[in-house]
Amino acid sequence: MKKELLLEIKDLKTYFYTDTGIVKAVDGINLKLHKSEVLGLVGESGCGKSVASLSILRLVDQPGKNAGGEVIFKGEDLLKKSEEEMRKIRGSEIAMIFQEPMTALNPVYTIGNQVMEAILIHQDVNEEEAKKKTVKMLELVGIPDPEKRFNEYPHEMSGGMRQRAMIAMALSCNPDLLISDEATTALDVTIQAQILELMKDLQKKIEAAILFITHDLALVAEMADTVAVAYMGKIVEYSSVKNIFKDPRHPYTYGLLKSIPSLITKKTKQPLLAIEGMIPSPHNMPKGCYFHPRCPFATDICRKQMPELKEIKPGHLVRCFNPIENAKEVSKK
Amino acid sequence: MKKSILEVKNLKKYFPVVGGVFSKPIAWVKAVDDISFNIFEGETFSLVGESGSGKTTTGKTILKLLEPTAGQIIAEDIDITNYSASEMRPLRRDMQIIFQDPYGSLNPRLPVGEIIREPLFVHRVGNKKEQEEKAIETMKVVGLRPEYLRRYPHEFSGGQRQRIGIARAIVLNPKFIVADEPVSALDASIQSQVLNLLMDLQQKLSLTYLFIAHNLAVVRHVSDRIGVMYLGKLMEIANTQELFNNPLHPYTQALLSAIPIPDPEIKKERIILAGDIPSPINPPSGCVFRTRCIYAKDICAEKMPQLVDIGSGHFTACHFVKKGGKTEFTKKS
Ligand SMILES: Nc1ncnc2c1ncn2[C@@H]1O[C@H](COP(=O)(O)OP(=O)(O)OP(=O)(O)O)[C@@H](O)[C@H]1O
Ligand SMILES: Nc1ncnc2c1ncn2[C@@H]1O[C@H](COP(=O)(O)OP(=O)(O)OP(=O)(O)O)[C@@H](O)[C@H]1O
Ligand code: SF4
Ligand code: SF4
Ligand SMILES: [Mg+2]
């Protein structure tokens, strides 16, 4: 069964025109997200994950600007919409949750009023109904004693509770697409487990698609159906979650997977595989493949030319001249 | 017999909460509340636990960077609990700390060479030329190019700054290092470089570590033994294998089950803890974990469980974990 396409990002570019030069934060990315699918977007700090998500919603601030591409949402290019139309889409058809809930919550209004406000704007209900719905929503996201919590201010809540309140607000308008940018990064693991469980649950109930942004590969494994790996503003690999973990083809993906210790690493107290060096400065990008200064598989062509993102087997795209053929073999070397 | 390099007995560290017109303590934050453990020579002993559980406070108090409220700290048979700053000075050479924040913990106005040389200067080790030579040698050991000697911290990446912090900690050839979240602020690909360096230095310099972290996969990878903290108390201590294969305390069980695994084909049973961590100002009576424990009974509110050895160095603090590791848990009705 072919799923319906919800979002297609084509060659999207967002550049920052700074005093010290142009930062190509998002440098021609392509992504597809189907209805009620979870797409994990992973990569290290500064690779452009947040800017990409803000670009979808057209929320990038100066000195950042769109420098080309399309964001096709339900068949229409968001980049061509008026600001008025965008305002309607944000928070109703597309909702976003962030790492720091205080960026989304207003400190001077109670949690209840903020969720209620969202419901009043996006749903055709009167105040009394909206209030009832709000309490139900707070309950749904696991906030204990929702009637009492309704009257609490954000600063009176713990980090985990604030995150729940933000999710309640984001979901109270039944979005088709939820963008979650490091929504659990600041939380403790037991609270993170609660929130992820909640997101999975709600995702099934309201059938929203999720663009799940994180730097943590383990979370991607938990949450995502498909995965895109980003490096310096470009997607370097894209495939189903199973494929990415079982058969990584891009040397960067491979290195990331091998460098993180996990509960399934067999030998502990042993050196971990490390990706040498560090990410380049956005002001001084290497020629050719951006990863070549750190890549153990680099050849001459890699230093001269940027590889294309190519399909090397059905549903598996890789941006590399020398993709890894057999990850198991490589790991033995 | 393994030799204890450090012994902590019934250690407490309370912080005053001041208020009122006279700025008198109106309450106490029980950051560390009656914990006991040993650290053996040459091992990595780790403290894990969620934010606010008292890990950093423990690390700082045993180095006497904070004054203990009660209890004893014995460093290689010397009771240093009541040592003054000047009495501590000769011992400081042997006991160092690496901080979590590679940005905030280095003096921005000093070039790197000076930052690394400073401890030698403070402890009057060698003349200036010898100190500079030692600084250069140490830079090489931690993988920093000696050419960078005159550069300032802001000119380095996060991973490099963490290396500077490590260089500074090892330049006096200490025996014991408290490493407080040394890789938490780093990206995955850099994290493994720094972990490898720490493990390598431990071998080469016969170091003993108190390693503090909240990432349990990292902790599992580097530790010999692990202590699990919750609300200022130790819930469980065991060697790494034992702790991960046979966690006995209900909190440890929940904590371990919450760790995401970077393999989409492993789906694990999660123990989802309800609610939040209570405030350390007013912790629950009896067992501090009881408000979130799925097995809590009346006795848990009445009586505080003691941390006891249930066999071969595996310690737990739960009323329902018996000698030999037999558990008598029944779910709350
Ligand atoms: N306002 C801005 N001005 C200039 N450069 C910016 C601005 N905002 C972001 N950038 C740059 O754009 C690039 C991508 O940043 P972005 O925040 O998207 O990264 P990220 O992948 O979300 O990282 P993290 O994991 O740290 O959140 C970075 O090089 C960043 O420095
Ligand atoms: N100087 C201080 N004054 C008052 N309270 C403090 C102080 N330092 C720490 N605390 C409190 O003591 C408790 C333990 O803090 P600590 O920093 O030791 O926790 P931690 O386990 O290191 O947490 P994290 O994982 O967030 O670093 C917390 O409730 C904290 O707010
Ligand atoms: S294109 Fe070349 S340098 Fe880039 S990842 Fe592939 S092999 Fe490495
Ligand atoms: S003592 Fe009681 S509340 Fe505490 S961990 Fe054991 S069963 Fe749970
Ligand atoms: Mg970001």
Ligand SMILES: [Mg+2]
């Ligand atoms: Mg800490």
